[in-house]
Amino acid sequence: MTDRHHLLVYGGTFAAVGDGGDISGVRGVGSPDGLFVRDARHLSRWQLTVDGAVPEALTPVADGDTTRCVLVPRGGRNEPPAHTLFREQAVGDGSFIESLRVTSNRPVPTTIRLAVTADADFTDQFELRSDHRTYAKTGATRSRQVLDHGVEFTYQRGEWRSITTVTADPAPDAVEETGTGARRLVWTLELDPYATAELTLRVMARPHGDKRPLRVPRSPAALSDQLLSLEGEFVEGVAFPTGWPELAAACARGLADLASLQVPATGPDGEELRVPAAGAPWFLTLLGRDALLTSLFALPYRPQLAAATLPALAATQATETGIDAVSQPGKIVHEVRHGELAHFGQVPYGRYYGSVDATPLFLILLGAYVEHTADTALARRLEPHARAAIAWMLDHGGLTSRGYLVYRADQGGLANQNWKDSPGAICSADGTRPAGPVMAAGAQGYAYDALRRTAWLSRTVWRDETYAALLEQAAADLRDRFQQDFWMPEHSFPALALDGEGRQVDALASDAGHLLWSGLLDKEYGELVGRRLLEPDFFSGWGVRTLASGQPAYHPLSYHRGSVWPHDNALITLGLARYGLHDEARTVAHALVDAATTTGHRLPEVLAGYGRDTHTEPVPYPHACVRESRSAAAPLALLTAVGGA
Numbered sequence: 001m002t003d004r005h006h007l008l009v010y011g012g013t014f015a016a017v018g019d020g021g022d023i024s025g026v027r028g029v030g031s032p033d034g035l036f037v038r039d040a041r042h043l044s045r046w047q048l049t050v051d052g053a054v055p056e057a058l059t060p061v062a063d064g065d066t067t068r069c070v071l072v073p074r075g076g077r078n079e080p081p082a083h084t085l086f087r088e089q090a091v092g093d094g095s096f097i098e099s100l101r102v103t104s105n106r107p108v109p110t111t112i113r114l115a116v117t118a119d120a121d122f123t124d125q126f127e128l129r130s131d132h133r134t135y136a137k138t139g140a141t142r143s144r145q146v147l148d149h150g151v152e153f154t155y156q157r158g159e160w161r162s163i164t165t166v167t168a169d170p171a172p173d174a175v176e177e178t179g180t181g182a183r184r185l186v187w188t189l190e191l192d193p194y195a196t197a198e199l200t201l202r203v204m205a206r207p208h209g210d211k212r213p214l215r216v217p218r219s220p221a222a223l224s225d226q227l228l229s230l231e232g233e234f235v236e237g238v239a240f241p242t243g244w245p246e247l248a249a250a251c252a253r254g255l256a257d258l259a260s261l262q263v264p265a266t267g268p269d270g271e272e273l274r275v276p277a278a279g280a281p282w283f284l285t286l287l288g289r290d291a292l293l294t295s296l297f298a299l300p301y302r303p304q305l306a307a308a309t310l311p312a313l314a315a316t317q318a319t320e321t322g323i324d325a326v327s328q329p330g331k332i333v334h335e336v337r338h339g340e341l342a343h344f345g346q347v348p349y350g351r352y353y354g355s356v357d358a359t360p361l362f363l364i365l366l367g368a369y370v371e372h373t374a375d376t377a378l379a380r381r382l383e384p385h386a387r388a389a390i391a392w393m394l395d396h397g398g399l400t401s402r403g404y405l406v407y408r409a410d411q412g413g414l415a416n417q418n419w420k421d422s423p424g425a426i427c428s429a430d431g432t433r434p435a436g437p438v439m440a441a442g443a444q445g446y447a448y449d450a451l452r453r454t455a456w457l458s459r460t461v462w463r464d465e466t467y468a469a470l471l472e473q474a475a476a477d478l479r480d481r482f483q484q485d486f487w488m489p490e491h492s493f494p495a496l497a498l499d500g501e502g503r504q505v506d507a508l509a510s511d512a513g514h515l516l517w518s519g520l521l522d523k524e525y526g527e528l529v530g531r532r533l534l535e536p537d538f539f540s541g542w543g544v545r546t547l548a549s550g551q552p553a554y555h556p557l558s559y560h561r562g563s564v565w566p567h568d569n570a571l572i573t574l575g576l577a578r579y580g581l582h583d584e585a586r587t588v589a590h591a592l593v594d595a596a597t598t599t600g601h602r603l604p605e606v607l608a609g610y611g612r613d614t615h616t617e618p619v620p621y622p623h624a625c626v627r628e629s630r631s632a633a634a635p636l637a638l639l640t641a642v643g644g645a
Contacts (some may be wrong), residue, residue, distance in 0.1 A: 006061045007280055007626050008091040009225060012263040013037045013205070014280045015096055019060035020046045021069050021087045025121065030283045031623075032128045035096045035203060038341030039285065041128070042205035042319065045119035045182050048087070050102075050212040055085060057157040063626075064163035065231075065260070066090040066224045082106055083191070088225075090220035092309075096203040097220050098616035104191040112189045116201060119182035120153035120164035122341045125282065134410040144183055146175045150201075151183045160340055165205040168199060192362060198458050201645075207338065231256040238301050241644025246593045250635035253601040254328050255324050257632040258298065259306070267311035268385075274303055275312045279605055279628035284286070286336040288313055288358035288418060290630055293567060297633035298374055299365075300640055306369040310378065312470050313362055314385040318350055318392075321375070324348045326410050326417075330392030332358040334417075354414040357443045359389045359397065367453025370461065373426045379461045390454055390471065393447055399474065404405050404439040404498065418443050419568075420511070420546065424553075425560035426497050429507045431462070431553035436500025442459055442511040444482050445518030451475035453517075479520055494521075508548040510538070510568050516575025523579065530581040533572060534588070539610025542595045544570040544588060556609035556619075563621055566592055566603040570637035575643040586645050589638040596635065 005016040014626070017023055025032045026046035035043035048055065056072035062068070064404040065087045072081035086101040104110045122142070127135060140157040141550045148318040150167040172185040189197045202216040217223045234255040240248035262274040265286055277283065291313070295306040312643035316336060318327035325348050334355035342350035366386055370379045379386075393399050400408035415423045418440040419512050426440060427433050455471035458464045484496040488504060495504035512529045515521050523531060533539065537548040543564035547554050554562045569592055577584035595618045605628035608619035 002414055005031060006063055006067055008067060008089065008282070009260045009280045009627050010223070011093050011260070011274075012277070013091050013094055013096075013283055014284055015043070015091045016281055017046075017061060017067060017089065019069070020048070020055065020057040020071055021061055021066075021067055021089055021098070022054070025119065028258060035205065036125065036281070037090070037094050037205040038207040039125045040124045040162060040207055041125070041336055042120050042162070042207075043203060044121035044123065045117055045290065047117045048100075049115045049117070050083070050085065052077030052113070052115075057537070065227050066220050070436065080105065082110065082187075083112060088220045090225045092217055092222035092226070094205045094207075094214050095216040095223075096205075096211075097216055097223060099202045099220055100199040100201070101196055101319070102189060102191070102198075102265075102626065103196045104194055106170060107193045109193065110191045112197075113186065114189055114199070114622050115176075115184050115186045116168075116644040117178060117184045118151065118153075118166050118203075119180070119183050120155070122153075122162050122164075122340075124341045126341050126349075128284075135341055136173070137340075142181065145183070146183070147524065150185060151175050157340065158563060160208045160343060160625065162208050162340075164200065165204045165206070168201045168206075169198065198223075200598040203260070207345070208340070209338075227424065231259040233540070234259040234302065241639065244593075244644045246597050247589070247635060247644065248640060249509055249601040250593055250603065251639055254303070254603070254632040254635045255298075255595070257439065257627055258294070258302070258604065260630060261627060261629050265308070265312035266315055268315045268381075269333035272310070273308040273312050274634075275308045276629040278630075279625035282625060285338070286312065286316075286333075288334050289331050289355055289361060292358065292361040292570075294629040294633045296361075296365055296368060296631070297567075297570060297640075299368055299594050300339075300634055303369065303373050306365055307373075307375070307378065310362070310366055310369065311405060313358075314382050317385055317388065318351075318353055322353075324412060325350075325352050326413065327353040329349070330390075330394040331390035331396065332362045332389060334358055334414075348412050352413060354407075354417045355399070356405050356417045356440065357419065357446050359392055360405070360443070360446035362386075363389050363454050364446060365451035367450075367457055370457060373455075376461045379457050383462055386454055390451075393450065394474070398437075399447060399478065402437075402439065403485075404476070405443045406437045408437050408438050416440075418511075420509075420560040421517075422559045424558075425509055425546075426505060427553050427561070428505050429553060431552040431561075432506050433505075434497060434499035438500070438505075439498040440511070441482075441486055441494050441496055441509075441512040444478065444486075445515040445520040447476050448475050448482075448520045449479070449518040482520060483522065484610075485523065487525065491530055494525075494529065507551060507553055508532075508538070508571065510544050510546045510565075513575050514566070515546065516579050517571045517576060518575075521598035526575075526579040528586055530576050530579055532582050533576075539588075539591070540564055540609055541591060542607055542618045543591050545609045554609075557605070557621065558609075559621075559623075562609040564609055564618075565596075565605070565631075566595075566607075566609040566634040567628075570630075570641075573641040582642070582645075584600045586642050589642045589645075592638060603634055604628065
């Protein structure tokens with residue numbers, strides 16, 4: 001996000017507005033502004049003018065669950081503002097609401113012409129990315145209809161139909177054409193001396209296929225109360241550490257963010273669920289890996305996240321082979337999209353399976369959930385899905401034929417299909433990318449843990465001793481192979497990956513910490529890795545870098561080659577604690593909590609890799625998701641790993 005965009009999030013809806021509360025809809029570098037629902041922009045322009053001019057922000061929008069700002073007409077020191085505008089906005093489920101108060105500062109009657117220019121371009125989010133791609137939309141039409149209390153915008157392309165309705169109370173005196181497709185709602189306000197007038201504008205978005213009965217709450221305050229109530233439910237009952245108030249605040253902030261990041265999903269029997277979205281603005285949807293890790297971090301505190309995520313992913317588990325979606329029977333989905341381009345097959349992400357690690361993470365969460373809650377009913381219900389996931393790992397995943405989980409670059413989708421999924425993320429120390437199939441280290445750790453946890457479920461819940469023994473042997477064999485093939489004696493550290501020929505991809509990367517979390521390494525190796533991750537080239541003071549500095553591939557502002565990811569560090573901290581490296585775990589935990597404290601106790605998706613020795617505050621990564629579920633849940637993982645220390 002750029003600093004002029006402020007984010008409001010409620011479930012599957014978000015709005016990004018400027019300092020004065022406006023939406024310009026201008027395409028450019030970074031994240032676009034607008035009101036977005038189910039991957040489409042339902043407001044592309046929302047601009048307030050007073051007497052034909054855009055007012056200036058006296059008090060700009062501050063980040064929060066609602067936006068509030070104070071605006072005045074532009075003028076100089078000798079021209080005190082004739083009136084003041086108080087603007088408040090909030091988003092709900094498929095809705096946006098704004099209240100406007102205009103107060104006259106004059107001792108005589110005043111006439112003010114207030115207008116809000118609105119438009120809805122219904123652009124798919126994939127069209128707004130900075131990848132220079134264009135998409136044909138043959139036969140698409142947009143229409144506008146003036147209503148008694150506002151205007152309605154409609155988009156039609158074949159069977160695809162989306163609607164945005166704007167209404168106002170009181171009704172506008174006029175709805176004017178602008179020559180651009182936008183419509184201008186106009187009021188002429190007659191104000192007595194020092195009097196105040198109030199307007200309320202409501203926007204309802206109806207994406208294609210969404211037939212739920214929706215109503216827009218009466219005011220931003222009412223919406224804020226709804227969200228605060230939801231956030232309170234998430235936070236209530238969690239025992240925060242009393243001796244570490246900064247961690248307690250980060251946990252509370254994270255739980256509140258998780259409350260607003262829940263999006264609708266459907267279970268195997270059609271039941272309605274709400275699951276953690278990956279993050280806003282770009283990923284306010286179900287991503288398998290993200291929802292699974294978020295649910296794992298929150299499991300000791302909010303097991304209902306796992307109870308929803310597991311059946312939602314079971315319902316989208318692949319049952320057949322598909323080339324475009326890289327689906328194979330038993331594979332867990334990577335990404336689910338609901339937008340126009342996904343609907344017409346112009347992007348492969350309607351249900352996209354380009355992830356090598358979501359499938360083992362599904363099995364890990366299922367085993368951990370049953371172990372934590374003793375809810376064996378869910379394990380019995382999802383037994384066919386779990387067995388299909390194991391079959392995928394052994395067959396299509398490559399454990400039997402290659403000895404490891406393996407992926408290949410997907411030309412229409414993701415080049416890398418582990419958690420570091422940017423194009424150059426998997427590389428040698430000199431930055432060279434591996435050719436051919438890739439066997440990423442972290443995914444092997446997940447596979448090992450998945451095999452062991454599923455063996456436990458098989459023995460204790462499904463009562464299949466033969467299957468349990470088979471999985472335990474597969475896990476033991478994987479552990480032996482891994483330490484022989486991945487370990488780099490000259491570095492006392494595992495390789496980031498193996499290439500298609502089995503050669504080590506020798507970058508020193510934070511993925512090694514995931515191997516501690518999964519327990520794949522022998523104790524001696526694990527202790528070496530854990531201590532190495534705390535050396536200055538890895539540890540920035542704000543967390544462990546994704547790639548150790550000093551290597552030619554390192555860049556502090558690279559997405560995956562030198563940045564600091566909170567969820568990555570949460571896994572590392574859990575792994576350090578697992579191997580008894582409690583001092584090291586506390587060091588990483590304190591670094592992350594310190595970083596959160598500088599940003600209102602909220603951890604972003606990713607931070608730049610600059611060191612604390614030269615930068616007294618963490619440097620933001622320029623394109624990070626501001627609200628991200630894994631980062632929101634990361635403080636909970638820290639609490640699990642180190643308690644209130």
